[in-house]
Amino acid sequence: MESGSVTTPFGRRAMTLGMLASQQIAETIEPGTTRNKWKLFRAICEARPALGVTDRALNVLDALLTFYPDNELSEDRGLIVFPSNAQLSIRAKGMTAATLRRHLAGLVEAGLIVRKDSANGKRYARRDRAGAVSEAFGFSLAPLLARAAEIEALAAQAVADRELMRITRERLTICRRDVAKLISAALDEGAAGDWEKITCIFREIVARLPRAPGLEHLTSVLDDMSLLREEIVNQLEMLTKVKKIDAKESQIERHIQNSNPESISDLEPAIExxxxxxxxxxxxxxxxxxxxxxxxxxxxxxxxxxxxxxxxxxxxxxxxxxxxxxxxxxxxxxxxxxxxxxxxxxxxxxxxxxxxxxxxxxxxxxxxxxxxxxxxxxxxxxxxxxxxxxxxxxxxxxxxxxxxxxxxxxxxxxxxxxxxxxxxxxxxxxxxxxxx
Structure with a gap:
């Protein structure tokens, strides 16, 4: 794409300020910048939510990349691909023409590709006498190369967020299980304490989780659940210490009371x-x-x-x-x-x-x-x-x-x-x- 040039869409498609911004970004490629197209596509897939594209649109982008002859995207080799709708549909796994047009428009709106339409809207390339492409009309992949660093940063952040979400979910699951089983054990053993109130608090914390919780919801609930678990553990540890002291005293009392070897209760103690x-x-x-x-x-x-x-x-x-x-x-x-x-x-x-x-x-x-x-x-x-x-x-x-x-x-x-x-x-x- 020539520096300072503006390409408007063919036919009834309107020109938008977003298209103009995408074309301006495509012109800011640093000299000598190259990227492996498949690694860059993998990064786009990781950063898909942040880029605002659908999975079907990524299928179309995958098909477009197959028409680029080299594995390395480089401005020196040209960044425009010009497949026909029929060939693009085949490589997009049989996607219909109407669906293709819709997802191509989505890629343009997301700023991942730029249209470079010819006078009659056809996609083709002109070649010189040596067979090299002198001018091409179709879809420019220049925005991918211009935004490569941004896309890779978004992908790295998405991977980190996903890993943090997984760890937080695991910790919450373990903490929730611990609290539920500790309360159940306390109730079964008849431990002293207001366990009904603690159970209500536990249920209130669990009820705060929405159907599809985000990281903020999980972190907030995990903090409260951890505090509740710590409180329960402290209370049960105190009861355990008291029982140990009582057990020692009862052992001394039994030793004194059962000193008579002829006592029947020493042999077969009854349950009181x-x-x-x-x-x-x-x-x-x-x-x-x-x-x-x-x-x-x-x-x-x-x-x-x-x-x-x-x-x-x-x-x-x-x-x-x-x-x-x-x-x-x-x-x-x-x-x-x-x-x-x-x-x-x-x-x-x-x-x-x-x-x-x-x-x-x-x-x-x-x-x-x-x-x-x-x-x-x-x-x-x-x-x-x-x-x-x-x-x-x-x-x-x-x-x-x-x-x-x-x-x-x-x-x-x-x-x-x-x-x-x-x-x-x-x-x-x-x-x-x-x-x-």
């Missing part, structure tokens, strides 16, 4: 549920298959760690016992609880109690309410009640309040699980008949 024994300690004692055999922990007042089969000794009615029902009957009455088992199913009482802990957290029942229910009913019956509450979730406004009321009624001898289970069995049977 009224003193806040953890559910996990009860879960670890039982693994019963799907049958009518149910083994419960030592009833209150029993000595020597005796085990009772088929029932859990708790105050109720005249006989003072709260009966445990067969696991098969519980699963028939409450089929939904199976979805929350360790592997998506419940095959024994231990798995039922594990599923009940998950459901308890999901329904918003506090650890203290569930622990009180285990103390009053026994862990098997408490898990059965949680399965019933899950099954009747649509009719219960406050699962925690409902469980506390059942616990109070159990301690007063006014609650029996049997009617609740049989009602659910009948309800599920009628539903299956309607569906069938």
């Amino acid at each position: 549920t009224k003193q806040g024994a953890k559910l996990a300690a009860r879960i670890g004692q039982q693994s019963v298959p799907l049958d009518d055999q149910v083994i419960s922990a030592t009833p209150e007042g029993a000595r020597g760690g005796e085990l009772r089969a088929g029932r859990c000794k708790r105050p109720l009615g005249e006989d003072g016992e709260l009966k445990s029902f067969p696991l098969g009957l519980v699963l028939q009455a409450c089929p939904q609880i199976s979805d929350y088992g360790p592997a998506g199913h419940v095959g024994n009482w231990r798995e039922l109690m594990s599923a009940a802990v998950v459901v308890r957290s999901m329904l918003g029942v506090s650890p203290s309410a569930y622990q009180d229910a285990c103390s009053a009913m026994g862990p098997e019956n408490a898990a059965t009640v949680m399965a019933c509450i899950l099954e009747r979730g649509g009719h219960i406004n406050s699962a925690g309040g409902y469980l506390r009321d059942l616990t109070r009624r159990t301690e007063a001898g006014e609650f029996a699980i049997g009617p609740m289970l049989m009602s659910l069995v009948r309800a599920n049977s009628s539903i299956r008949r309607q569906v069938g």
Whole structure:
């Protein structure tokens, strides 16, 4: 392109100030500047969002570059290519003429190519007697060479931003997982603290993430999530230190109290549920298959760690016992609880109690309410009640309040699980008949 020349488009296409600016940029190529066309095209692909071109437009630019005879773009060899629409369509993988024109216009508007139209709008080249091209009309690739340094800088920035985005996403994912599992562990272990409030804060932070978050959103959420994780870890570390101190003191007390070698409790210690024994300690004692055999922990007042089969000794009615029902009957009455088992199913009482802990957290029942229910009913019956509450979730406004009321009624001898289970069995049977 001659210095100071201006080329206007052929036909009804209007001249714009953007085209004029692109032509002026194309004239600012430093002498001796060269670039490998394919490396430059790769940089354009990396910087595509910043340049404002579509992926289809880049396909057209790729086809145009194939018509340039050399791999090195150089002003000395000329920078104008003049393919026909038919040949350009073939190299653009069969793109239609109308689509070609639209994407060529997009490349011109983005300032990546410049039109140099002939008098009749045709693309061709004039050659001298030696066969060298003396003048050509078509598309000039001069803007690519003139903007090469800018394009490469944009590409490097795009790669750096993409890598920073990837690292930030990974850190946020790990931090989010850590917070969720630490809260779950604290709730399962019954650790002291306002874990419901912490859970609400965690959900609020997660809710701030839009569907397609940018780097600023990810960085802001990561900062808040990191602070929350640090707070949770500090709180749990303090609880752990307190437990270690209490454990040392209890070891000294047991050493003094159990100095009598004839003590039965030294051989088979009983579980004192009224003193806040953890559910996990009860879960670890039982693994019963799907049958009518149910083994419960030592009833209150029993000595020597005796085990009772088929029932859990708790105050109720005249006989003072709260009966445990067969696991098969519980699963028939409450089929939904199976979805929350360790592997998506419940095959024994231990798995039922594990599923009940998950459901308890999901329904918003506090650890203290569930622990009180285990103390009053026994862990098997408490898990059965949680399965019933899950099954009747649509009719219960406050699962925690409902469980506390059942616990109070159990301690007063006014609650029996049997009617609740049989009602659910009948309800599920009628539903299956309607569906069938």
